[in-house]
Amino acid sequence: MSDATTRVADATGNWVDTRAPSWSQPYLRLSRYDRPIGSWLLLMPCWWSAALAAGIARDVAQLPLVIVLFFIGAFVMRGAGCAWNDITDRDLDASVERTRSRPLPAGQISVTQAFAFLVLQALIGLAVLLQFNRFAILTGIASLVIVAVYPFMKRITWWPQVVLGLAFSWGALMGFAVTLGRIDLTALVLYAGSIAWVIGYDTIYAHQDAEDDALIGIKSTARLFGARTHLALAVLYSLAVVLIGAALALGGARWPAWIGLIAFAAHLAWQIGRLNISDPALCLRIFKSNRDAGLLLFAGLLADAVMRSVS
Template identity: 90%
Template sequence: MSDATTRVADATGNWVDTRAPSWSRPYLRLSRFDRPIGSWLLLMPCWWSAALAAGVARDISQLASVVVLFFIGAFVMRGAGCTWNDITDRDLDGKVERTRSRPIPAGQVSVPQALAFLVLQALIGLAVLLQFNRFAIMTGIASLVIVAVYPFMKRITWWPQVVLGLAFSWGALMGFAVTLGRIDLTAVVLYAGSIAWVIGYDTIYAHQDAEDDALIGIKSTARLFGARTHRALVVFYALAVLLIGVALWLAGARWPAWVGLAAFAVHLVWQIRRLDIGDPALCLRVFKSNRDAGLLLFAGLLVDAVMRA
């Protein structure tokens, strides 16, 4: 079987397909290194929290190292989460056009091999986590419960995006745990705002598979909202901006952070206006643009942290 026929359907033409050694490609695809957008989205709340907590502490001496460690951790643990997801969803993935070419249903990687790779990624993630204080280590470990149950949620609830939000927003707590050794109200509100953001963008993502999901009985907010998706996005994106704004106010953030939040909000408005849920390719592009939205907010928070320090 040629490599061209084993590429994941929505991730062709990337460095994994063209430059990675052939033996490594199925594993890199398993951990989604051919589609890093999910790692970036997992990273954004981590970076927001790290910058905001540094601003609260008025100390950026450790911020650079925390940013780098969060980057490594986000990419590794997103890979571990995707590997776990593919193990649990291997039968369902084979029934969906977009996912049937993933490594396990395509026969490129066996389940035991995937499990071994999962353990390897988890150990790397643990090595990153051990660089932090004890409270941050325990906080990070606690997130694994949510990660473990998430793949099963689409079978039992119309709101699996909420559980994904709980997992993908965990970094909003980690920055405070690492920098300040505590999780206060500011961190909790930032976490809630990030959850609302995740629900919004993953609803957009889920519209790619809405028809296939209906055929095999998979639930999602995309199917739940249907034609009302734009209105739902207005609600969740507005809630995200409002809650993140409350977090900035509680943290005593200065004007750069508010400029970043304004740019973030404008980007979310653009997404809603641009979106056509009947165009899967456009849904994917709009979904991916959330990395840029997150970076705009992070830039504002970073400048704010530097100014306050």
């Protein structure tokens, strides 16, 4: 089988294609290590909450370690989640142009092999989780219920992005659980703001597959909003900014965090202005740019945490 036929259609020319051993490539593609944007997006709420909680505690001594552990955990657990998604969606993926070259529908690995790699990554994630306190461990484990049901939501609701938001925003709770040993109103409001953000950016992502999804009966907010997507994004992104701002106020954040939020909001406004839902390549680029939006907010929160720890 040629290299061109083993590559995933929407991810070529990356390190997996050029540097990873050939035997490992289907596994790495299964878990999207060739496309790490999803891991970064899962990580952002983790880092936001870790920094905000450290600022509330006025103690950044453990923050570098927490940042590193969240980084590892986000990448392996997103990898495990993608493997689960592809196991459950392998027949649907075979019907969609962009996904039919994924390892399972393309026959590059078996379901048993995919599940084994899922378990391996989950065990690494568990090892990371066990570095935290008991409350944080239980909080992390609770997220698995949402992760497990997410792949089935696109079959039964027009709002699968909401369930994705519940899963991908869980890190907004984890930072508080790890650092403060509790989940308070500040954490819950930050979680809600992150959910609105996730629904928005995943709607942009889903527009890549809107035509194929319509043919095979898959539901999404991209199909639901259709030509009203720009208006829906304006509502969702505004809600995200307002709720995250409320979390900053509740957490007593200082000016660096607010500057980060302003930069975050400006980036989201740019996305709405730039978006053309009829251009799949542009949709993908704008979707990926949400990592940068998240990093802008994190930079402000990190600076705020350091400032509060030394004052």
